[in-house]
Amino acid sequence: xxxxxxxxxxxxxxxxxxxxxxxxxxxxxxxxxxxxxxxxxxxxx
Amino acid sequence: xxxxxxxxxxxxxxxxxxxxxxxxxxxxxxxxxxxxxxxxxxxxxxxxxxxxxxxxxxxxxxxxxxxxxxxxxxxxxxxxxxxxxxxxxxxxxxxxxxxxxxxxxxxxxxxxxxxxxxxxxxxxxxxxxxxxxxxxxxxxxxxxxxxxxxxxxxxxxxxxxxxxxxxxxxxxxxxxxxxxxxxxxxxxxxxxxxxxxxxxxxxxxxxxxxxxxxxxxxxxxxxxxxxxxxxxxxxxxxxxxxxxxxxxxxxxxxxxxxxxxxxxxxxxxxxxxxxxxxxxxxxxxxxxxxxxxxxxxxxxxxxxxxxxxxxxxxxxxxxxxxxxxxxxxxxxxxxxxxxxxxxxxxxxxxxxxxxxxxxxxxxxxxxxxxxxxxxxxxxxxxxxxxxxxxxxxxxxxxxxxxxxxxxxxxxxxxxxxxxxxxxxxxxxxxxxxxxxxxxxxxxxxxxxxxxxxxxxxxxxxxxxxxxxxxxxxxxxxxxxxxxxxxxxxxxxxxxxxxxxxxxxxxxxxxxxxxxxxxxxxxxxxxxxxxxxxxxxxxxxxxxxxxxxxxxxxxxxx
Numbered sequence: 001x002x003x004x005x006x007x008x009x010x011x012x013x014x015x016x017x018x019x020x021x022x023x024x025x026x027x028x029x030x031x032x033x034x035x036x037x038x039x040x041x042x043x044x045x
Numbered sequence: 046x047x048x049x050x051x052x053x054x055x056x057x058x059x060x061x062x063x064x065x066x067x068x069x070x071x072x073x074x075x076x077x078x079x080x081x082x083x084x085x086x087x088x089x090x091x092x093x094x095x096x097x098x099x100x101x102x103x104x105x106x107x108x109x110x111x112x113x114x115x116x117x118x119x120x121x122x123x124x125x126x127x128x129x130x131x132x133x134x135x136x137x138x139x140x141x142x143x144x145x146x147x148x149x150x151x152x153x154x155x156x157x158x159x160x161x162x163x164x165x166x167x168x169x170x171x172x173x174x175x176x177x178x179x180x181x182x183x184x185x186x187x188x189x190x191x192x193x194x195x196x197x198x199x200x201x202x203x204x205x206x207x208x209x210x211x212x213x214x215x216x217x218x219x220x221x222x223x224x225x226x227x228x229x230x231x232x233x234x235x236x237x238x239x240x241x242x243x244x245x246x247x248x249x250x251x252x253x254x255x256x257x258x259x260x261x262x263x264x265x266x267x268x269x270x271x272x273x274x275x276x277x278x279x280x281x282x283x284x285x286x287x288x289x290x291x292x293x294x295x296x297x298x299x300x301x302x303x304x305x306x307x308x309x310x311x312x313x314x315x316x317x318x319x320x321x322x323x324x325x326x327x328x329x330x331x332x333x334x335x336x337x338x339x340x341x342x343x344x345x346x347x348x349x350x351x352x353x354x355x356x357x358x359x360x361x362x363x364x365x366x367x368x369x370x371x372x373x374x375x376x377x378x379x380x381x382x383x384x385x386x387x388x389x390x391x392x393x394x395x396x397x398x399x400x401x402x403x404x405x406x407x408x409x410x411x412x413x414x415x416x417x418x419x420x421x422x423x424x425x426x427x428x429x430x431x432x433x434x435x436x437x438x439x440x441x442x443x444x445x446x447x448x449x450x451x452x453x454x455x456x457x458x459x460x461x462x463x464x465x466x467x468x469x470x471x472x473x474x475x476x477x478x479x480x481x482x483x484x485x486x487x488x489x490x491x492x493x494x495x496x497x498x499x500x501x502x503x504x505x506x507x508x509x510x511x512x513x514x515x516x517x518x519x520x521x522x523x524x525x526x527x528x529x530x531x532x533x534x535x536x537x538x539x540x541x542x543x544x545x546x547x548x549x550x551x552x553x554x555x556x557x558x559x560x561x562x563x564x565x566x567x568x569x570x571x572x573x574x575x576x577x578x579x580x581x582x583x584x585x586x587x588x589x590x591x592x593x594x595x596x597x598x599x600x601x602x
Contacts, residue, residue, distance in 0.1 A: 011310040019313070023130045026320040030126045033324055034278070037119065037265035044258030 046191070046452060053453030057228055058460055062209050065221035069213035074493040078214035078500050079146050079476045081305035089219050090315025093302045093469075094293070095323060096222035099229060101183030101463035102436070104330065109350075109435035111334025112341075115264040117276045119331055122324050124285025128293055129320030133313045135547060136294050141309045146480045147473075148300040148543070155546040156554035158485070163561060164542055165481035167535045168297055169474060174531060176470040176507065177514025180206075183463045184515060187456070189353040190440050196516060202460060203512035206467045211504045215305050215476075218468045225461035230326065232458035233333060239447055240336045245343050245387070252390040256342060257335040259389055259402060287583065291540040297473035298466075337442050342386040344446070348375045348419040350437035358426045368422050375415045382408040471511065475503035530579045534572060537586020538564050544587065545594050552598045560594035 013022050072078040085093070110118050143154050149168065153161035184198040191198070209217045241250050248256075257263050267277040274280075293299045293316075306312030348371060349355055359365045382405060389401040420432040443455045479500045484491070491499070538561050545552050545560075568586045571577050577585075 011308065013310065013314060013317075019133070022313075022317055023133070026126050026130055026317055029321055030123065030324070033328075034123065034266065038268075040258070040263050041266045044261075044263050 047449040049450045050453030050456070053450055054456045054460070057454070057457040058205060058464075061221050061224045061228070061461065062205055064224065065217045066209050066212050068220050069216035072214055072216070072497065075146075075479070075496040075500055077216070078497055079301070079472075079480070081214070081216040081219060083305060084216070084307055085219055085305045085311065085315075086307060087311045087314030087318060089223055090303050090306050090312060091318025091322070092226045093219040093222040094299060094315060094319045095326065096226045096229070096462075096465040097298055097302055097469040098292075098323075098466070099226075099326075099462050100179055100466040101459045104229065104233065104459050104462050105183060105186055105436045105440055107327070107330045108334030108337055109438035111262060111331040112338045112438045113435055115262040116328075116331040116335055117264050117267055119265055119324065119327055120267065120276045120278055120281030121285050122327050123278070123281035124283065124287065125289040125293075125323050126320035127282075127286050128289035129316045131290060132294050133316045137303065137309060137312055137316070139547070140300070140304060141312070145304065147297050147477050148295050149297070149477060149481045152542065152546060153485075156542075156557055160542065160554050160558045160561070161481060162486070163558065164295075164539055165477050167539050168295075168477055169482075171532050171535045172296070172298060172470055172474055173507065173510060174514065176467060176474065176511035177518060179467045179470060180463060180511055181515035181518040183459055186436055186440065187459065189351065190437070190444055192353075199512060199515045202463045202467065203508065203515065206464045206471065207505060207508035207512070210468045210471045210508065211501050214500065214504070215301060215472055218472050219302065219305060221468065222465045225465040228454075228461050229458045229465075230329075232454045233330060235451060236443065236447065236455055237329070237333045237336060239451060240333065240340050240442070243340060243344075243446060248339075248343065248387070248390055253336060253339045256339045256386060256390045259398060260338070260342075260386075260405065262335040262338050287540075287587075291536055291583065291587075295539050295543045297477050298469040301473050301476055302469065334439065337439060340442065340446075343383060345376060345379050347441070348372050348416055349423065349432075350434035350441045351431065352437075352441070354423050354430045354432075354434075357430065358423055361426050364422050364426050368419060371415050371419050371422065375412060375419075378408050378412050378415070382412070467511065471504050471507050474507040475500050478503045478507070530572070530582075533579045533582040534568050534586075535565075537568060537583040537588075538590055540583070541587040541590025541594075545591055549591070549595060552594045556597040556601065557590065557594040559597055560590045563593050564589035 013019055016022050016025065069081075072082075076082060107118065140148070140151060143151055145151055145154075147165070149161050149165040152164045180199055180202050184195055184202060187193070187198045188195040209221060213220070241253055244253055254263070267274060268279075269277060270279060271277065303312040303315050306315060347355070348368075355368070358368050385401050385405050385408070389398060389405065392398050392401065423430050423432055440455075440459070443452060447455065479496060483499060483503075484496055488495075488499075541564060542557055542561050545557050564586050567589050568582050571582060571585060572579070
């Protein structure tokens with residue numbers, strides 16, 4: 001496979017193995033941050 | 046400013062720019078110049094995306110926003126990680142498959158040439174004006190604070206950016222952005238450490254957080270459904286998603302950042318990097334603003350933070366006396382409040398905290414009335430003086446309370462931020478001008494060398510336009526708002542065209558082109574003949590393109 005072809009072919013992401021795992025990680029971190037921020041807001045409300 | 050500050054400021058800026066030019070000199074073709082030879086690794090892409098979005102106003106305005114209204118602005122970024130996922134799944138593979146240089150090339154592939162040109166022109170008008178404002182907005186604040194003529198700050202930012210963007214192209218933009226981003230976040234963290242360190246001895250980090258929280262500055266999430274409230278969980282998730290999809294998916298200044306990736310995988314990882322780190326980065330900047338608020342509970346803040354405006358008031362004898370009386374009254378309330386805030390910081394009793402909060406609230410209301418009075422005195426001195434001092438809170442703190450050397454570093458943060466976002470804009474304007482307009486329509490048979498020189502000339506030309514616009518921007522009233530309105534007028538239509546392209550396969554070029562023109566006319570009608578808030582133009586334009594193009598396509602069947 002040429003370098004150009006390699007550029008356009010999707011490879012596996014590092015560590016997590018599958019892209020769907022990466023997306024769940026990003027989404028999970030978002031949810032976690034919202035929960036933490038909500039807890040801080042409620043604590044001082 | 047001390048000699049050390051000057052050395053740190055110009056040493057940092059020149060080092061970043063010189064290293065960027067040295068590392069990226071000598072592009073031999075347009076691919077190298079506009080796409081960086083597809084050599085960027087994921088961390089470079091991620092940092093470059095973040096540096097492009099983080100303009101100088103981010104570092105000047107955001108802490109001031111937390112100081113005034115608390116940290117609720119963080120919610121604006123909640124849609125961003127979801128937008129990164131959507132772009133990574135559906136949009137990035139399309140751009141890579143088509144090997145595009147610009148986002149608008151996709152429009153020709155999916156629709157036709159005229160739709161591509163329409164998209165490119167809408168971008169050039171909007172971003173061309175915005176590039177001038179990206180330089181003008183921090184220049185006006187820095188010139189006020191430093192006491193330099195506006196031309197100096199504008200030219201420092203403008204010339205440095207033009208030099209390395211023209212010489213090194215996309216690679217130089219990304220290379221410098223890596224280091225600019227490190228300076229920006231490093232500088233902000235240093236400022237954060239100092240602000241806590243400068244608090245009274247009995248007020249540690251925990252007590253400072255307590256003060257911020259108990260005085261309503263840690264109000265991060267608002268779950269109410271209130272159309273008048275700009276920042277809530279719902280507007281952040283829905284509106285923020287909409288804005289982020291439009292900005293990161295169709296604006297060439299961002300698209301160019303990830304199209305320069307070494308592979309689809311690297312570009313996707315760059316987007317994920319942004320999705321993971323953007324909210325924590327904004328949290329840090331806002332939190333520093335909240336800590337500056339706590340600092341000014343123990344140290345007398347000025348009634349009004351823009352000292353240049355205050356000096357103008359004091360040059361008028363009648364207003365001087367009135368203003369100084371207001372300052373004295375403000376100081377007296379501050380002293381009463383300071384003792385109560387100290388007790389609030391150290392108290393562990395809920396009942397005592399509630400009583401103190403009520404007392405402090407009363408004193409804060411009195412302070413607010415005095416600030417309003419000060420603003421009315423400023424307005425009566427000169428109608429043109431700006432009475433919103435949010436952008437001056439953080440920089441005033443930096444200039445007055447931080448030690449020598451750190452002031453230079455924080456100014457380097459603001460200049461770096463202005464340069465990083467302007468560089469991406471100039472690079473994107475040049476790419477679109479050459480690839481979508483010149484090479485595709487005006488001169489289709491030029492050599493690689495010809496297009497490389499043309500790209501450099503286009504970068505130089507857009508740089509000169511942006512600096513020229515920034516130099517004369519002060520002659521126009523309400524310019525920043527005018528450019529924001531202009532952006533909103535076009536953004537919705539552009540996003541609508543792209544969304545139809547990505548997700549509604551049966552709609553063809555003729556239908557989407559007619560729909561885009563009609564949608565643009567509808568938005569213009571709303572602008573000229575109604576009172577609708579301009580942020581809604583984005584939504585109106587986008588949905589108008591989608592609905593009308595779909596309807597036209599159905600009628601044609």
